[in-house]
Amino acid sequence: MTHHTESAARTDVSIDGRTIALLVTDGVELPELTEPIAAIRRAGGTPKIVSPKESSLQAMKGDWEHADHFDVDHQLGTVSAADFDALVLPGGTLNADALRIDEKAQEFVSGFFSESKPVAAICHGPWILTEIGQVSGRRMTSYAALRTDLTNAGAEWVDEEVVVDGGLVTSRTPNDLEAFNRTLLELVAEKA
Structure with a gap:
């Protein structure tokens, strides 16, 4: 392991x-x-996978190559924002497209904004935010393909590694994950 990787891991x-x-x-x-x-x-935190799926879900590498399966910790509809300290919205076109039209997903995500809890969305993850009215007037970024959707919904879209607007963290692609994760953790620590 190189010195750079070790420092990134801490x-x-x-x-x-x-x-x-x-x-x-x-x-x-x-x-x-x-x-x-x-x-x-x-x-030192506890991550929990929340999903409309009952038991497990299929991750992807890009849009075509199947990757690992992951166990679901909580089925959507059985938990709310009150049960968590923050929310992460990962991307993946199929994932983000399915979630943005899921009413339980919209309700779940809306709860984090109602309770002023940090939300971090990367790549296609911010798509659902257009459906729940959390984009207008915000400075944010995303995967480039969402630029028009976010701009049309009233966002100021910028091409930056990580953007923080109030309690919302957004990033563009997996290449931005180090900054994205660090920024999310800092926000959660501040709220503690």
């Missing part, structure tokens, strides 16, 4: 006792699920 941020939901379904982009989970654990 975190100065502690979120001991905090539980963070990751809202995902089939088609989630693999590193956008696994890397935030690892970062949350390293910082």
Whole structure:
């Protein structure tokens, strides 16, 4: 392991006792699920997968290559924002497209904004935010393909590694995960 990788793996941020939901379904982009989970654990937090799926879901590498299966901790509709300290919305086109039209998913995500809890969305993850009216007037980023959707919904879209607007963290692609994870953990630690 190189020195650079070791320093990237460590975190100065502690979120001991905090539980963070990751809202995902089939088609989630693999590193956008696994890397935030690892970062949350390293910082002392507890990651929980929330999904419309009952038992397990299929992650993807890109949109075509099947990756690992993941166990679901909580089925959507059995938990709410009150049960968690923050929310992560990973990308993956199929995942994000399915969740944005799921009424239980919309209700779940809306709860984090109502309770002013941190929300972090990467890649296609911000798509659902257009459906629940949480984009207008915000400075944010996403996978480039969502730029028009977010702009049309009233966002100021920027091409940056990580953008924070109030309690919302957004990033573009898996290449931004290190900054995305660090920024999320810092926000959660601040709220603690």
